[in-house]
Amino acid sequence: MQRLGDFRLPPFFNYPPYFTLQPVRETREKQVQLWKDLILDYCRSQKIYIISLEEDFPLFSNPKIERSLSHEAKEVFLAALVNEGRAEWMDKGHKKCLILWLRIQDWANYILNFVKDNGLEDNVMTVEEIRSGIETRGTELAGIDRGVLMRALKLLEQKGKAAIFKGSSADDEDAKENPAL
Amino acid sequence: MSAAAADWLSSADVTAAGRPVLSAGEVERHLVARADLEPEESPRLAPLRGCLLVLTSHRLIFLHENSRSARALPLAAIVHPYPPHRKHSNNPLRSIFSSSSSSSLSHHPRIRLQISLPPSRSEVVAIVVSGKGDADVFYGRLLEAIRARAWEVTPVVAPAGGASVAQAAPAEEDLAIKMPVVGVSGILRMEQEAWESAGQNLQDAFQDLNALMSKAKEMMELAEKMRQKLLTNSSAQSNSNDEEMGSKQDMQDWLLSVGIVSPVTKETAGALYHQQLSRQLADYIRIPLEKAGGMMALVDVYCLYNRARGTELISPEDLLQACSLWEKFDVPVMLRKFDSGVKVIQTKTHSDDEVFARISSLAQKADALQKGISPSDAAFTLGIAPALAKEHLLNAESIGILCRDVGPDGLRFYINLLNEIDPQNIYLPKTHGLYHTWISVTTASQ
Structure with missing residues (x-):
């Protein structure tokens, strides 16, 4: 079985037409579906949040069969994710794409469950503690993109399930989760 | 045309595309778009009306295009043709004066023919040229054809299994001392002589273009003879190896594609050129098309057809026009244009499914x-x-x-x-x- 790092690649990764944008509509729909799933799975397993179209991305080329995606193909597949709400363009030129293998809503729920499971209700945690602290080690929250985390926390705040305290400097924000409220 | 009423003329074969079937050595000379055949003396004979008139080196063929039936009058039966007249009457002066008003129906030019019908009946019939087409030109061609007496030249058609009879003929004429054909050596010598004369023909043919033109008919006969010979050989020697069989097959194909004996030309067909070309092409292309699996690129058809025509080449525009006319005729082939613009000819029965199945398995x-x-x-x-x-x-x-x-x-x-x-x-x-x-x-x- 072919691997990319510790990611297990599906057999069709060696199928040359998989890397050529298919012109026939039905075939392309199927191809796009397979790419969307693979991108999300790969990003989730590798904890990748941002794909830059300008830089090499390991998943977008297969040296074994000497095939790689064209720029157009990359944009088509990512745009399909964007349409489904599983990704967002980070700039107007579509050069960088934020991959949401969990949607913001799902992230908010995940944080809530994490807090509940660890008995951290009414605790204050800094954003950095959530991203790289001991408590979140081994969970999906470890190494979470700061922007994604902040949006998930803000969503919780809107629902009244968390509060964000502004620190004196910009990177010193505290979050207090309170699922009881 | 009523088929039963016109029984006084023998019927003629018509191809699937509505072209007359010509016999061996018969060549098309002229076409008249619309003509009637009217018996002038005997009311028992039914007239033929609204026919395409095809003058060949052997026959006058009256082809009824709608019903695809045809009647033929052998040129040999014509005792005397009279020059065209504009009027029913035989007065030459009146025909001169009335020639300016020849557009009226009764003023169509008439060409009277004295014919002898079997067993020994003499009749006078008139060909009325009612469509476009110059009666004088037709009459000229008719006279030429009658004078040429092409039907008296027995065509060299190798009878099945008896190719050696035809081949032996020239050799016997040339040799002053006739050697008896005895045993294997006799057959070998006969073969040798036949090939020598064939080689001589080839050499003569290539000396200059005029010679080639005059030898064209002989070349055709030679090709046919070679084909027959290959056919008999291949059936006799079934144990010969595959490579040999392959080359024989190639040779046969090559000889088969050598020619159309009587290609439709602008000269003979005139205004009917594209229409007749279209029909002849439909008849001709059927077999190559079947061999090619039901579809051929237009470019390939052009090459193949022109090679078969030999010297009377047609232009790509003529071909395209002939192909587009197929829509109007009931012919088994059609022109198809792919999305990419590539044009092909395919049989109407050709289905893409079969091709897809083959591609899929491939x-x-x-x-x-x-x-x-x-x-x-x-x-x-x-x-x-x-x-x-x-x-x-x-x-x-x-x-x-x-x-x-x-x-x-x-x-x-x-x-x-x-x-x-x-x-x-x-x-x-x-x-x-x-x-x-x-x-x-x-x-x-x-």
């Missing part, structure tokens, strides 16, 4: 599963032109049989696996089916 061979197929691979396997093969592949792609790969080797096509993959379970394919086969073939080779 793409599922172990080699194709790994490396895909290029248009030239498909062309080679299907025995068709690469441009045509590419059209077939693109068509197969458009209905989801194939999908494309643009790699370092250019455009290639693979059997479409994308539909076979279960998105819920991308790592564990079904233990059967196309995707499974593909995985086992590709992993086995690594």
